[in-house]
Amino acid sequence: MVKEHPPPAANSPDSRTVQTALDILDGQSRPNRLTRLMPFLGPAFIASVAYVDPGNFATNIQGGAQFGYLLVWVIVASNLMAMLIQTLSAKLGIATGMNLAEQCRARFPRPVVIAMWLLMEIVAMATDLAEFLGAALGFQLLMGIPLFAGALLTALATVLILGMERYGFRPLEAVISSMVGMIALCYLLETIIDRPDWGLVAYHAVVPQFAGTESVLLASGILGATVMPHAIFLHSALTQGRIVVRDPKRLKSLYRFEIADVVIAMGMASFVNIAMLVMAAATFHTTGHTAVGTIEEAYRTLEPLLGSWAKWIFGLSLLLSGLSSSTVGTSAGQVIMQGFMQRHIPIWLRRLVTMAPSLIVIGVGLDPTRTLVVSQVVLSFGLPFAVIPLVMFTRRPDIMGDLTNKPVTTLLAGMIAGIILALNGYLLFKTLVTG
Numbered sequence: 001m002v003k004e005h006p007p008p009a010a011n012s013p014d015s016r017t018v019q020t021a022l023d024i025l026d027g028q029s030r031p032n033r034l035t036r037l038m039p040f041l042g043p044a045f046i047a048s049v050a051y052v053d054p055g056n057f058a059t060n061i062q063g064g065a066q067f068g069y070l071l072v073w074v075i076v077a078s079n080l081m082a083m084l085i086q087t088l089s090a091k092l093g094i095a096t097g098m099n100l101a102e103q104c105r106a107r108f109p110r111p112v113v114i115a116m117w118l119l120m121e122i123v124a125m126a127t128d129l130a131e132f133l134g135a136a137l138g139f140q141l142l143m144g145i146p147l148f149a150g151a152l153l154t155a156l157a158t159v160l161i162l163g164m165e166r167y168g169f170r171p172l173e174a175v176i177s178s179m180v181g182m183i184a185l186c187y188l189l190e191t192i193i194d195r196p197d198w199g200l201v202a203y204h205a206v207v208p209q210f211a212g213t214e215s216v217l218l219a220s221g222i223l224g225a226t227v228m229p230h231a232i233f234l235h236s237a238l239t240q241g242r243i244v245v246r247d248p249k250r251l252k253s254l255y256r257f258e259i260a261d262v263v264i265a266m267g268m269a270s271f272v273n274i275a276m277l278v279m280a281a282a283t284f285h286t287t288g289h290t291a292v293g294t295i296e297e298a299y300r301t302l303e304p305l306l307g308s309w310a311k312w313i314f315g316l317s318l319l320l321s322g323l324s325s326s327t328v329g330t331s332a333g334q335v336i337m338q339g340f341m342q343r344h345i346p347i348w349l350r351r352l353v354t355m356a357p358s359l360i361v362i363g364v365g366l367d368p369t370r371t372l373v374v375s376q377v378v379l380s381f382g383l384p385f386a387v388i389p390l391v392m393f394t395r396r397p398d399i400m401g402d403l404t405n406k407p408v409t410t411l412l413a414g415m416i417a418g419i420i421l422a423l424n425g426y427l428l429f430k431t432l433v434t435g
Contacts, residue, residue, distance in 0.1 A: 014168035014169055014170050017039045017170050018039075018242075018243055020038075020039045021039035021040060021243045021254075021257075022243070022245070024036050024039065025243075025245060025250045025253050025254060026250070037257065037260055039243075040243075040254070040257035040258060040260065040261055041173075041177075041260075041261050041264065041265075042169065042170070042173035042177065042238075042242075042261065043090060043173070043235060043238035043239050043242060043258070043261060044086060044090065044235070044258070044261040044262040044264070044265035044266065045173065045176060045177040045180055045261070045265040046172070046173060046176045046177075046234070046235075046238055046328055046331075047086055047089075047231045047234055047235040047238065047265070047328075048180060048265040048266055048268065048269040049176060049179075049180060049321075049324045049325050049327075049328040050127075050228045050230065050231035050234075050325060050328060050329075051079070051082060051226055051228075051231070051266065051269035051270075051272075051273065052180065052183055052269050052272045052273065052321055052325070053130065053131055053134065053225075053228075053321055053322075053325035053329075054130055054131060054133060054134020054135075054137070054295070054318065054321055054322050054325065055130045055134075055225040055228075055375070055379075056222075056225045056226065056273055056276065056321075057134065057276060057295055057298075057318060057321065058225070058294070058295060059218065059221040059222045059225045060075070060222065060225075060273055060276035060277040060280065061276065061277075061280045061284075061292065061293070061294075061295065061298045062218060062221070062280075062292075062293050063218045063219075063221075063222055063277050063280070064276070064277040064278065064279065064280025064281035064282075064284065064285060065280045065281070065284035065285055065289060065290050065291070065292040065293065065298075066214070066215075066218065066285070066290050066291075066293075067211055067215050067218065067281075067285070068200075068281040068285040068286070069196075069197070069200045069201055069203075069204040069277075069278065069281045070204055070209055070210075070211055070215065071204070071215065071218060071219055071222060071277065072201060072204040072205045072274055072277060072278070073204055073205055073206065073207060073208050073209070074219045074222050074223065075222060075226070075270065075273045075274050075277060076205050076206070076270065076274070077208075078222060078223045078226035078227065078273075079226065079266055079267075079269065079270035079273065081223075081226075081227060081416045081419070081420065082226055082227050082266055082269075083262055083263060083266045084409075084412060084413060084416060085227060085232060085387065085390065085413070085416065086231070086232070086235050086262050086266065087258070087259055087262045088390055088391070088394045088405070088409075088413060089231075089232050089233075089235035089236045089390060090235050090236065090238075090239045090255075090258045090261070090262060091239075091255055091258070091394060091400070091403050092236045092390065092393060092394055092400070093235070093236035093237065093238065093239035093240035093242075094239050094240075094251065094254055094255055094258060094403065095251065095255075095399075095400045095401055095402075095403040096240070096399060096400065097240050097241065097244065098236075098240060099233065099236040099237035099240050099335060099339050100232065100233045100236045100237075100339070100386065100389065100390060100393075101117075101120070101233055101237075101335060101336050101338075101339025101340045102339045102342070103236075103389070103393050103399070104116055104339075104340065104389055105339065105340055105342060107389075107393070107399075108389075113340060116340065116385055117336070117337075117340035117341065119381070119382055119385055120229070120230075120233065120336045120340065120382060120385065120386075121333070121336065121337065121353075122378060122382070123229050123230060123336075123378060123379060123381070123382035124230055124329065124332055124333035124336050124337075125333070125353075125357045125358070126375040126378035126379055126382075127228065127230045127329040127332065127333075127375070127379065128326065128329040128330060128333065128355055128357070128358045129357060129358040129361055129362075129371065129375045130325075130329075130371075130375040130379075131154075131322055131325040131326040131328075131329045131358075132151050132154050132155070132322070132326055132355070132358035132359070132362060133147075133151075133322075133358070133362060133371060133375075134295075134318060134321055134322035134325065134326075135150065135151075135153075135154040135157075135318075135319060135321075135322025135323050135325075135326055136148070136150030136151040136153075136154060136322070136362060137150070137295055137296070137318060137322070138150070138315060138316075138318040138319025138320075138321075138322050138323075139153055139154070139319065141295075141296070141299050141315045141318070142312070142315040142316065142319060147362055147365075148359075148362050148363045151358065151359050151362040151363075152359070154322060154323060154326050155326075155355050155359060157323050157326075157327075158323070158326045158327050158330050158355065161175060161176075161323075161327045162327055162330060162331060169238075169242060176324055176327065176328065179320050179323065179324040180265070180268060180269075180324065181268075182317075182320050183272055183317050183320050183321055183324075184268050184271060184272050186313045186314075186316055186317035186320070187271070187272050187275035187276065187279070187317060188275070189309075189313050190275060190279045190310060190313055190314065190317075191275050191278060191279065193306050193307070193309065193310050193313075194278070194279050194282040194283045194306060194310070195282065196278045196279075196281065196282040197282070201274075201278055205274070216426070217426075217427065217430050219423070220423040220424065220426050220427035220430075221427060222273075223420065223423050223424070226273070227383065227387075227420055228379055228383070229379060229382040229383050229385065229386035229387075230329060230332035230333070230336070230379075230382075230386075231328075231332065232386040232387065232390060233332055233335055233336055233339070233386060234328065234331060234332040234335055237335040237339070239258060248401075248402040251401075251402055251403060252402065252403070255403055279314075280292070280298065283301075283302065283305050283306060283310075284298070284301065284305075287305060289301055289305075295318065298314065299311055299314055299315055299318075302314055330355060333353070337353065383420060383421070383424055384417075384421055387416075387417045387420060387421070388417060390413075391410065391413045391414055391417055394410075394413070395410040
């Protein structure tokens with residue numbers, strides 16, 4: 001059943017967006033395709049921040065420095081998988097008016113719900129840890145601010161950005177989308193500066209290859225940093241009450257617009273990820289700096305190889321990535337806590353519970369890169385508990401109604417879930433057993 005949500009305030013950006021969207025769904029014409037599409041763009045751009053977060057910086061730099069352009073195809077494949085998974089998440093919110101956490105609470109036995117809630121809380125905290133570390137590193141590299149002070153600045157910026165939610169969904173979507181656009185612009189400039197071999201980039205984008213066990217491990221890391229559980233929970237929450245329609249024709253039309261939102265946003269995230277790896281391949285691998293494995297090393301090594309502009313652009317993109325993904329990670333933590341518990345919890349308490357562990361871990365001075373790796377392992381543990389329920393729910397007609405998956409969609413999603421789980425299992429094994 002589709003839940004009712006209070007209408008946005010009259011004359012607010014949200015009310016105008018919703019009314020324009022409903023007019024378009026009713027068949028009223030607009031001058032061009034972009035004008036028709038604009039009211040529906042936003043949710044996927046927020047979710048896509050998880051695909052360009054500091055965890056991706058670490059894995060893509062390692063992959064490019066060590067193996068050149070060899071693993072570009074892994075990013076292409078990962079983002080295609082992410083497009084389908086995020087589309088299903090958006091569809092769940094549109095069709096049911098409930099997000100994934102709320103569906104889990106409604107469908108699973110209470111002990112399972114409690115176990116999932118606790119695990120997802122840990123995942124949300126690990127996510128925030130990685131994002132806060134990235135932003136704090138950005139402050140440190142660009143301005144020389146100590147890590148803990150940078151983490152406090154990140155927490156303040158996160159609270160201020162999330163405070164825009166009081167004005168509706170549209171202002172927050174605009175801010176986050178602008179930050180994603182600026183990250184993409186930074187990497188467009190980096191790509192111009194580092195002059196990659198486009199022939200090799202195109203070849204390795206479509207020809208799957210490995211070069212030994214280490215390349216498989218890095219590919220697993222790239223995939224693990226791409227498809228993240230908190231983004232799956234968050235996307236269903238972003239669409240559940242944004243534009244509410246009930247009749248089958250408008251539901252299907254709304255879903256098609258959301259697919260366009262996902263394709264554009266994830267396409268941009270894919271470009272940024274490929275550009276990260278290409279920058280490392282063109283700059284570090286081709287000059288013999290194959291051991292560059294950390295964000296700090298990459299920042300310091302860029303200046304002598306490409307000039308100071310490359311270093312500053314890299315640092316700015318890292319800071320923007322950390323700030324935007326901290327905001328999205330904290331928002332996902334709120335959604336998970338509220339969805340599983342179904343009780344009113346003060347918003348400041350939900351944000352504090354998600355952010356506090358990050359500030360504590362950074363405050364005690366743990367190694368940033370090692371901490372980023374551990375946080376990715378925690379995310380890998382949580383991934384099955386997001387992907388499997390999502391596929392289970394979206395294949396059921398009694399839950400999804402007219403937007404139930406077609407059999408081929410469920411088959412593809414199941415195969416993707418299997419691949420993701422197998423590679424993440426391999427990553428966990430190599431990290432925990434063989435070190």
